Each structure stands twice: as structure tokens, then as C-alpha cells.
Amino acid sequence: MIEERNKPMLSINRVPSKTLQKFLDYSKEEFCDDRGMALKDLVDYRFNNDIPMLLELIANMELRIKTLETKDTKKDEKTYVKMLDGKLRGGMNGK
Numbered sequence: 001m002i003e004e005r006n007k008p009m010l011s012i013n014r015v016p017s018k019t020l021q022k023f024l025d026y027s028k029e030e031f032c033d034d035r036g037m038a039l040k041d042l043v044d045y046r047f048n049n050d051i052p053m054l055l056e057l058i059a060n061m062e063l064r065i066k067t068l069e070t071k072d073t074k075k076d077e078k079t080y081v082k083m084l085d086g087k088l089r090g091g092m093n094g095k
Contacts, residue, residue, distance in 0.1 A: 010039075 027038030
């Protein structure tokens with residue numbers, strides 16, 4: 001006796017026709033028309049690639065912020081230039 005299990009079902013409405021066709025072709029070619037596994041593959045790919053990308057973007061932003069903060073503190077420092085006659089010139093205005 002063959003008994004059918006209660007399988008979770010998914011119904012998605014308002015899918016653009018070209019997108020639906022691409023998905024159906026993808027599931028047929030890559031997963032022998034197993035749409036559930038095709039969907040899982042797409043979701044896994046999306047989440048596994050987005051998280052490292054977001055972490056990299058955050059690290060880049062932190063580096064840029066640190067660089068900008070360093071530039072601001074350097075502007076406040078007085079800089080002096082020692083002239084050939086031994087006198088120091090400089091300060092905030094460079095005079």
C-alpha cells in the first residue's frame with residue numbers, strides 16, 4: 001500500500017512570467033524538475049553570499065570612518081617647519 005505523506009506546500013502568486021519561466025527551466029535542468037530543491041539552492045546561495053558581503057562592507061565602512069577620524073585629529077595638531085636659519089615656522093596657519 002502506498003501512502004502519501006503530508007508535505008509542506010508553497011504557493012507563490014504574482015510571479016512575472018519571464019522569472020517563472022527562468023525558475024522552471026533552472027529547476028528542470030539542474031534538479032530534474034525538483035522545484036523544492038531548486039528553491040532551496042537559490043535561497044542557500046543568496047544567504048550564504050550576502051552575509052559575508054555585508055560583513056565586508058561593514059569592515060570597509062569601519063576602516064573609512066577610522067581614516068576620517070584620524071584625518072580630523074591631524075588637522076588640530078600644530079605642525080612646525082624648521083628653517084635653515086634654525087627658526088621654527090608653522091602652527092595652525094602655517095606662519
